[in-house]
Every structure is written in structure tokens, then in C-alpha cells.
Amino acid sequence: MKSTVKVGIIGYGTIGMGTAKILVENKDLISKRTGKEIILEKLVDLDITTEREFQIDASLLSTDINDILENDDIDIVVEAIGGTNPAKAFIERALKNKKSVVTPNKEVIAKHGRELMILAEENGVDLFFEAAVGGGIPIIRPLKMGIGANNVKEIYGIVNGTTNFILTKMTDEGGDFGETLKEAQELGYAEADPTADIEGYDSSYKLVILSILAFGAKVDFENIYFEGISSISGRDNMYAKEFGYEIKLLAVGKEIDGNLELRVHPTFVPLTHPLANVKGVNNAIYVKGDYVGETMFYGPGAGAEPTGSAVVADILDIAYSIDAPLNRRNLRTDFDIMNIVDRGEFVSEYFFRVDCADECGVLAAISGILGKHNVSIKSALQKDQTEKGSELVFITHDVKESSILKAMKEIENLDSVFKVYKFIRVGV
Amino acid sequence: MKSTVKVGIIGYGTIGMGTAKILVENKDLISKRTGKEIILEKLVDLDITTEREFQIDASLLSTDINDILENDDIDIVVEAIGGTNPAKAFIERALKNKKSVVTPNKEVIAKHGRELMILAEENGVDLFFEAAVGGGIPIIRPLKMGIGANNVKEIYGIVNGTTNFILTKMTDEGGDFGETLKEAQELGYAEADPTADIEGYDSSYKLVILSILAFGAKVDFENIYFEGISSISGRDNMYAKEFGYEIKLLAVGKEIDGNLELRVHPTFVPLTHPLANVKGVNNAIYVKGDYVGETMFYGPGAGAEPTGSAVVADILDIAYSIDAPLNRRNLRTDFDIMNIVDRGEFVSEYFFRVDCADECGVLAAISGILGKHNVSIKSALQKDQTEKGSELVFITHDVKESSILKAMKEIENLDSVFKVYKFIRVGV
Structure with a gap:
């Protein structure tokens, strides 16, 4: 029996540092x-x-990747550099050298997970990624095991801390997207290039991983329909409040009659729903199973220490079983092939607003177009009379996305309509 | 490598039936x-x-315990009869016969867990009890592994479905305890002998288990200070609402400077706290770790299928590793000895009410006693003038329980005071 387990960390960024800190500071507890x-x-x-917030003993530091990948003493490699290149190559080399790998890297798992899991299996080692979704929240392992006896019907929630921080701040302080992003960047809650977070890529990678685990299905990044939050304005937020909602970026996976609906987009979440109360960088993920019913997992979705906590959880898990022969805890890799629902088939309520001329016929014209496409109106509001004209605001009843898209196009073409703003889906 | 794993279930009650149902109905998914x-x-x-809701093939049924305990084909025994006798003896025999054991039995684990874990270890098999706390919520495994790298500082929440069902119904419909209990019994949400649930025993057993896992400490049932909900009246509920709270039965474990505070009692939970929104038989458990921060786990705390889902999760876990040599996943059994905080040292705000004579001096007398014991008043209310006199209602600021107990005793002895009702702690 091995009595010591040695860990090598690639990457001295936020997560690498957080992981190192926990391994050092909670060493006794962990052993x-x-x-x-x-x-x-x-x-x-x-x-x-460069000086870091947590400074690791200089004797443990190196710039040579071979000091980890070719080091026979090292049992577990933590890949904490992110992105696919060279992360994927490093993970592959580690696995081939019979080292178990722990990674918080959602992109590499979402894009190459299956391939890497098979490689891990072939080499008799583990590939774990608890920190890739939900930061410090234990969510991957519960999906593998805790609700493993269930057919999962739905998995959905808030899985990106940066956008939730920005949306919370916009809701609380009433600002617009651009200025709030800038503040978030100054506070270190958004990266210099914030694209991956704010345009929904990050949430989509996570939805790929959650779906693979929850539905046992082959899901690729290309299967996710996604929108980000960069088009959300202070005005959208104002109306959300007025109608009793808060805007959140949701990732949603649903199994409907054997088909999978997979989408990431801003959503009007009813204030009565617990997700409306998930603030700042926190994440929350709902899982509905056929026997367990509805469960929810909540906690910090980002940050050096919470994410490091999840990385170290994987290290513990590997250490517990380091003497065991290969088992199936990695994940089955014979994914089911399931049909992915086309965007046009999504069904939702929709919120949208329109700048138009202040003429008596406009509302009638818009209503006519909506009716023609079977879009029925739940709420309509004519709010401000501006110098340019009027602003009309609508929330529809449930309708197919293909219908609302057709209606939007026709409304845009009305002479008396100046601008149709991007719709936002309503309801969880 | 074993390709089949055989399970024997002891007990054809709610949980045994739910477990059997999932094993049969989701057989393909599980394999x-x-x-x-x-x-x-x-x-x-x-x-x-007797006919059950889910009927198991008659060829699988037996009344002879030896058909499981002495059956060499069976790898995993599910003990689903509850209580300590004969459950403990059955578990011991199974472990000694090299069978892994899964049990949802909180009482036997709370009272004899350590002993049984050691026995499991000695025999090279697993003893798992995911379903013993939180019903279908995966909480045991996250505590062992998911946040295993953390020193847990606090663990608290709603862990009993029956009392939460009763309290929710009392809040929503305004009834008193007795009549609501009767309704809960008729609906099957409370047992014929409801003592274990309503008097706080069940929550206390669960707090023992959570504390062992969270703090790695030796905690016995006798270490838990507990109160049930049978003294909660519709009037308490009315005042809770008026002050902006909802009454919930909470289990609370806190590590304070190396000491453990362990208590189960009804609590005024602020309506702004997510626990106030946990309704019916649902449970929710908060865990605060030194690195992960605050996480929360929510879901159905009772019922045949949710609890069965957790039992089957344990079966999956054992099946994954059935070929592996013994590892430490069971639990370390070298518990730390920690000091348990005495009830008198608890600090809280307190709500209490007093029936008294309608005289001008009473409030002054009560205030005087409170002041003498350093109990400062946050809110006071004189509500109804009854024929017998007045009702005075107080919420105090934070104060030590020893002080409030002394003050209560003196107030009871005032001539003009007819009755002092049991206080309720305020705040989470």
C-alpha cells in the first residue's frame, strides 16, 4: 500500500495557487x-x-514541464492552465505516463473529454474534473454516483460566476452592461478578455459536461444553443423588476421524449424562484431525477480557494483508491446518441420591446403579426413617450421559438417600427 | 473481475420497497x-x-433472515428495518460474513456507527449510509469527499421531513400543532407513533452523523441538546409571521475555537433566509468550510423513491469498487475528542411570550428582571387584552442561554404573571 501520494501542479494562476495553498495549509487534515x-x-x-498572494516554497517551483510529466515520483497531475492548447497535450502525456489527472479545465473536457477518458481508462488511471463545473460545489461526483440510480430528466441553473456577478450588480445598482463589466474587471471578477464568460462559451462548456454526466449522452459544444449577456441593458432589468423577475444567465438541459434540449441564455427568472436569489459569483444547479425528484446544489462558482477545494477533493478521491485496480468511476464512455432539439422547437414565454412611432395603428399592426404566428400576448405595456415615439413592451404566453422568430422579423419590417430589441426568454 | 453484484434487502417497508423498485425498474441504466x-x-x-404499492416477484421474497445473511451469493445487504434492535445485530452478522452493508438507519449509525465502521474495516467491506441523512439528497458523500479538503466550521439546516411538513402546514393554514399532526398522520407524512420525529430525536441522530463526518469528532447522541416542535402553537406562528420569520426545526453544528456546539430546536428563521423557503418534506443542509466557503444541498428528505435513490447510490459506489482492496472511503474512525459546548453557553436571540395580569407594573417588573440578567430587549409587543389579562411578547438581543433561563425562572415567579411560554430561538 502506498503511504504517500505526490502531486504536481501545472500552472501558477488562480486555481493552481489555490490548490497548492490548500494542500500545504490543510496537509494534516488531508492526511x-x-x-x-x-x-x-x-x-x-x-x-x-512574479510574486503571488500565496507563495510556494521556491524549491518546489520549476519552469520545466518535464519535472512533472516525466517525474516518476509524481502520482497525480493537476492541469490548471486552462484552454485546450497545450493543456490537452499535457493531460495526454500525463495519462500515458500512468499519472492520474485532475483538471478544472471545462473547455478541454467539453471538447475532448471522451477521448481523454478513454486514454485514462487504457492507462489504468483516473481523470477527474470536479472543479470544471460549479467551482467549489460538489456537483460532478453527485451526478456520477449520488443520483446515479436515476434517469435525469432536467439539469439547469447558474453555472458562470462572472456573468452572475455582473447581472447581480446591474440589478442592484441599475447600471448598463458596458459600465458594469468595466467595474467587474477592475474588481478582478471578469478577465481582461471577458468573451468566454459574457458571451456564454464558459456556461456552454459546463452544460456539455453536465449533460454527458446527467444524460449519459454524446453531447458536443456544437449541440448547445447559446447566447451571452452583452445585449442586456439597464432598461431590460428595469422591466424585469417591474414584472417580478430577475435576469439570470441560465444553462438548461432537458430530456423530452428521448430528445435533448440544450441551451444557454439570459432568462427572466421569477423572484419567487430560488435561482433569483443566487447572487454574485455563486452558482446553483438543479437536478431532476425520475426517483429522487428535484435536488439542488449551491455554492461559490469561482475563486482560488473554492475551486482549489474541488481540485483537492479529486486528489483525495484518487488517493483513497490509489492501490485499487482500474474501476469504472471515471465515467462510461459508450455515450448514447440522442437527438438534439432544434432551436426552433424550444418553447418559452418571451419578453421583447420595440421602439416605434407614436401612432395609433402600431400596436394593432404588431398584435396582428403576433396573432398570425400564433403568439398570444400575456402582458403588454406602453411605457414612455419619448421625443422619437413610443416604447412598447410585451411578454408572450408559451410559444415555439420558430414562431416568435418569424413574428420578430415581420415586426422589424413595419415602417412605424424603429427598433426591435433582442428578446429574452421568460421563466424557469 | 466480478461482472454481477447481488443485493439482499432486509425490510419490505417504505425504503426497502423504494430501493427494490429502483433496482428493478432502472436495472439497465444502473448496469x-x-x-x-x-x-x-x-x-x-x-x-x-400484505400487498405493497410496488410488488416484488414472489420468488425473491422470504421470511428467513438467513436467506440473506448466510447466502454466499449476496455481496451487498441493505438493512431497511430501522431502529437498533435487531438492525444492529443483522448489520454485524452481514459485515462478519464479508458482505458490504448499506443502511438508511440513522439511529443505528448515530448510536453504533463507529463500532460498525471498525467492524466493516476489519472485514474488508464497506458500510455506507447516504440515505441516513437528507433522504435523496447526496450529502454524506460530499462531506466525505467533495469538501473533504476543508475544515468544516458550520453545518446546519432542516433534516427532518415530517416536522418540516407539519410546520409548513401550520404556517400556511394557521392551525395548531395537535390538529396538524393528525392531518399529517392521515396523509402518511407522520407515523402512528410520531415521537422520534416531532420530539427531535430523528434530527439529533442525523446531527450526530453529520458532525462525525464534518468535524471528524467523536459525537454521541447524548452530546446533542435537542427540543422538538410539539410545543409550537398557532400563536407562535402568528407572531413569527408578524416579526418577519418562519418557524423551522433546525439542526446546528458549529466549531467555535475548537469546541463543538450541537443543538436541535425550533427556530425563527428570517423570511429572507433561503431556509425559510424550504417547504413540505424537503430538507436543506448548509456546510461552511474554511476554503470552499458556504455550500448548500437541497432536496426531498423523505419518501420511498428519494430515499431509495440514495440507498441505490451507495450500492453503485460499492459495485464500482467491489474488486478493489479495502480503502479508507468508509470513514476514519480515529475521531478527535472535542469539547462539547454546554447549553448555557449558547448565544442567541430569544422570542418568548407571557400571559399576565393587565396591571401597569408588570412590564416594568419583567423588564427589570431581564435587565438584571443582562438580557436586552430588541422588540416588545403588548397584543391582546383578554378577559384574563394581557399577553406580552418579547424578542431579545443576543444573550447567553444561561442568562435567559435564569430570567425566565424569575419571571415565572412573579405574582402578576400567569404563564410563561417556552422560548424559541431567533435567527440562523
Whole structure:
């Protein structure tokens, strides 16, 4: 029986640092829990001189990736550099060298997960990624095991901390998207290039991973319909409040009659729904199973220490079983092929607003177009008379997305309509 | 490698039936997930003739416990009879016969868990009890692993479905405890002898288990200070609403400077706190760790299928690793010895009400006593003038329980005071 387990971390960024910190500071607790000594053996980064918030002993630092990947002492490699290149190549080399891999990297798992899981299986080691979704929230392992006896019917929630931070701030302080993003960047809650977060890529990667686990289905990034939050304005937020909602970026996966509906988009969440109360960088994920019913997992979705906590959970799990022969805990890789529902088939209520001329016929014209496409109106509001004209605001009843898209196009073409703003889906 | 894993269930009650149902109905899904065929081999109960909601093939039923405990084909025993006798003896025999055991039995784990874990370890098999706390919510495994890298600082929440069902109904419909209990019994949400649930025993057993896992400490049932909900009246509920609270039965474990505070009692939960929104038989458990921060786990806390879902999760976990040598996933059994905080040291706000004579001096006398014991008043209310006199209602600021107990005693002895009702702690 191995009594010590040695860990190498690639990447001295936020998560690499957080992981190292926990391994060092909670060393005694961890060895008590696992019955093994878990040792941070090496941390590799191109930059090991810039001062960090948590400073690792210089003797453990290296700029040479081979000090981890070709180091026979190291049992577990933490890949914490993100992106696909060179992360994927590093993970592959580690697995081939019979090292288990832990990664918080949602992009590489969403895009190459199956391939890497098979490689792990072939080499008799583990590939774990608890930190790839939901930051510090234990969600991957509950999906593999905790509700593993269930057919999952739905999985949905808030899975991106940056956008939730921005949306919370916009709701609380009433600002517009651009200025709020800038503040979030200054506070370190959004990256210099915020595209992956704010345009919905990050949430989509996570939805791919959740769907693979929850539905056991082959899901690719290309299967996710996604929108970001960059078009959300202070005005949208104002109306959301007025109608009793809060805008959240949701990731939604549903199994409907054997088909999968997969989408990421801003949503009017009713204030009575607990997701409306998930603030700042927190995440919350609902899982509905055929026997367990509805469960929910909540916690910090980002940050060095919460994410490091999830990385170390994977390290513990590997350490517990390091003497065991390969088992199926990685994940089955014989995914089911399921039909992915086309965007046009989504059904939702929709909120949209229109700038138009202040003429008596406009509302009638718009209503006529909506009716023609079987879009029935739940609420309509004519709010402000501006110098240019009027603003009309609508919430529809449930309708197919193909219908609302056709109606929007026709409304845009009305002479008396100046601008149709992007619709926002309503309801969880 | 074993390709089939055989399960024997002891007890054809709610949970035994739910477990059997899932094993039978989701058989294909489970074997896909685990890579092994998991077979319900035998179900033993004294009564196998009464018709059940889910009827198990008669060939699998037996009244002879030896058909499971002495059956060499059976790998995993599910003990689903509850209580300590004969449950404990059955678990011991199963473990000694090298069978892994899964049990939803909180009482036997709370009272004899350590002893049984050691026995499991000695025999190289697993003893899992995911369903013993939180019904269908995966909470045990996240505590063992998901947040295993953290020192847990607090664990608290709603862990009993029956009392939460009763309290929710009292809040929504305004009834008193007695009549609501009767309705809950008629609906099957409370047992004929409801003592274990309503007097807080069940929540206390669960708090023992959560504390062992969260704090790694030796915690016994006798260490828990507990109160039930049978003294809660419609009038308490009315005042809770008026002050902006909802009454919930909370289980609370806190580590404060190396000491453990462990308590179960009805609590005024602020309506702004998510726990106030946990309705019916649902449970919700908060866990605060030194690195992960605050996480929360929510879902159905009772019922045949949710609880069965958790039992089957344990079966999956054992099946995954059935070929592996013994590992430490059971739990470390070298518990830390921690000081348990005495009831008198608890600090809280307190709500209490007093029936008294309608005289001008009473409020002054009560205030005087409170002041003498350093109990400062946050809110006071004189509500109804009855024929007998007045009702005075107080909420205090934070104060030590020893002080409020002394003050209550003196107030009771005032001539003009007819009755002092049991206080309720305020705040989460």
C-alpha cells in the first residue's frame, strides 16, 4: 500500500495557487482523512518569479514541464492552465505516463473529454474534473454516483460566476452592461478578455459536461444553443423588476421524449424562484431525477480557494483508491446518441420591446403579426413617450421559438417600427 | 473481475420497497453506469403477504433472515428495518460474513456507527449510509469527499421531513400543532407513533452523523441538546409571521475555537433566509468550510423513491469498487475528542411570550428582571387584552442561554404573571 501520494501542479494562476495553498495549509487534515500523506512535489509555470498572494516554497517551483510529466515520483497531475492548447497535450502525456489527472479545465473536457477518458481508462488511471463545473460545489461526483440510480430528466441553473456577478450588480445598482463589466474587471471578477464568460462559451462548456454526466449522452459544444449577456441593458432589468423577475444567465438541459434540449441564455427568472436569489459569483444547479425528484446544489462558482477545494477533493478521491485496480468511476464512455432539439422547437414565454412611432395603428399592426404566428400576448405595456415615439413592451404566453422568430422579423419590417430589441426568454 | 453484484434487502417497508423498485425498474441504466449487472437477489421481511404499492416477484421474497445473511451469493445487504434492535445485530452478522452493508438507519449509525465502521474495516467491506441523512439528497458523500479538503466550521439546516411538513402546514393554514399532526398522520407524512420525529430525536441522530463526518469528532447522541416542535402553537406562528420569520426545526453544528456546539430546536428563521423557503418534506443542509466557503444541498428528505435513490447510490459506489482492496472511503474512525459546548453557553436571540395580569407594573417588573440578567430587549409587543389579562411578547438581543433561563425562572415567579411560554430561538 502506498503511504504517500505526490502531486504536481501545472500552472501558477488562480486555481493552481489555490490548490497548492490548500494542500500545504490543510496537509494534516488531508492526511488524517485519507490515511495517506499527500505531498505537493512540484509546481511548474513559465513565470515562477512574479510574486503571488500565496507563495510556494521556491524549491518546489520549476519552469520545466518535464519535472512533472516525466517525474516518476509524481502520482497525480493537476492541469490548471486552462484552454485546450497545450493543456490537452499535457493531460495526454500525463495519462500515458500512468499519472492520474485532475483538471478544472471545462473547455478541454467539453471538447475532448471522451477521448481523454478513454486514454485514462487504457492507462489504468483516473481523470477527474470536479472543479470544471460549479467551482467549489460538489456537483460532478453527485451526478456520477449520488443520483446515479436515476434517469435525469432536467439539469439547469447558474453555472458562470462572472456573468452572475455582473447581472447581480446591474440589478442592484441599475447600471448598463458596458459600465458594469468595466467595474467587474477592475474588481478582478471578469478577465481582461471577458468573451468566454459574457458571451456564454464558459456556461456552454459546463452544460456539455453536465449533460454527458446527467444524460449519459454524446453531447458536443456544437449541440448547445447559446447566447451571452452583452445585449442586456439597464432598461431590460428595469422591466424585469417591474414584472417580478430577475435576469439570470441560465444553462438548461432537458430530456423530452428521448430528445435533448440544450441551451444557454439570459432568462427572466421569477423572484419567487430560488435561482433569483443566487447572487454574485455563486452558482446553483438543479437536478431532476425520475426517483429522487428535484435536488439542488449551491455554492461559490469561482475563486482560488473554492475551486482549489474541488481540485483537492479529486486528489483525495484518487488517493483513497490509489492501490485499487482500474474501476469504472471515471465515467462510461459508450455515450448514447440522442437527438438534439432544434432551436426552433424550444418553447418559452418571451419578453421583447420595440421602439416605434407614436401612432395609433402600431400596436394593432404588431398584435396582428403576433396573432398570425400564433403568439398570444400575456402582458403588454406602453411605457414612455419619448421625443422619437413610443416604447412598447410585451411578454408572450408559451410559444415555439420558430414562431416568435418569424413574428420578430415581420415586426422589424413595419415602417412605424424603429427598433426591435433582442428578446429574452421568460421563466424557469 | 466480478461482472454481477447481488443485493439482499432486509425490510419490505417504505425504503426497502423504494430501493427494490429502483433496482428493478432502472436495472439497465444502473448496469450501463456501473459496467456490472446489479441483481436484487432476495428481500426478507416477517410480512411478505400484505400487498405493497410496488410488488416484488414472489420468488425473491422470504421470511428467513438467513436467506440473506448466510447466502454466499449476496455481496451487498441493505438493512431497511430501522431502529437498533435487531438492525444492529443483522448489520454485524452481514459485515462478519464479508458482505458490504448499506443502511438508511440513522439511529443505528448515530448510536453504533463507529463500532460498525471498525467492524466493516476489519472485514474488508464497506458500510455506507447516504440515505441516513437528507433522504435523496447526496450529502454524506460530499462531506466525505467533495469538501473533504476543508475544515468544516458550520453545518446546519432542516433534516427532518415530517416536522418540516407539519410546520409548513401550520404556517400556511394557521392551525395548531395537535390538529396538524393528525392531518399529517392521515396523509402518511407522520407515523402512528410520531415521537422520534416531532420530539427531535430523528434530527439529533442525523446531527450526530453529520458532525462525525464534518468535524471528524467523536459525537454521541447524548452530546446533542435537542427540543422538538410539539410545543409550537398557532400563536407562535402568528407572531413569527408578524416579526418577519418562519418557524423551522433546525439542526446546528458549529466549531467555535475548537469546541463543538450541537443543538436541535425550533427556530425563527428570517423570511429572507433561503431556509425559510424550504417547504413540505424537503430538507436543506448548509456546510461552511474554511476554503470552499458556504455550500448548500437541497432536496426531498423523505419518501420511498428519494430515499431509495440514495440507498441505490451507495450500492453503485460499492459495485464500482467491489474488486478493489479495502480503502479508507468508509470513514476514519480515529475521531478527535472535542469539547462539547454546554447549553448555557449558547448565544442567541430569544422570542418568548407571557400571559399576565393587565396591571401597569408588570412590564416594568419583567423588564427589570431581564435587565438584571443582562438580557436586552430588541422588540416588545403588548397584543391582546383578554378577559384574563394581557399577553406580552418579547424578542431579545443576543444573550447567553444561561442568562435567559435564569430570567425566565424569575419571571415565572412573579405574582402578576400567569404563564410563561417556552422560548424559541431567533435567527440562523
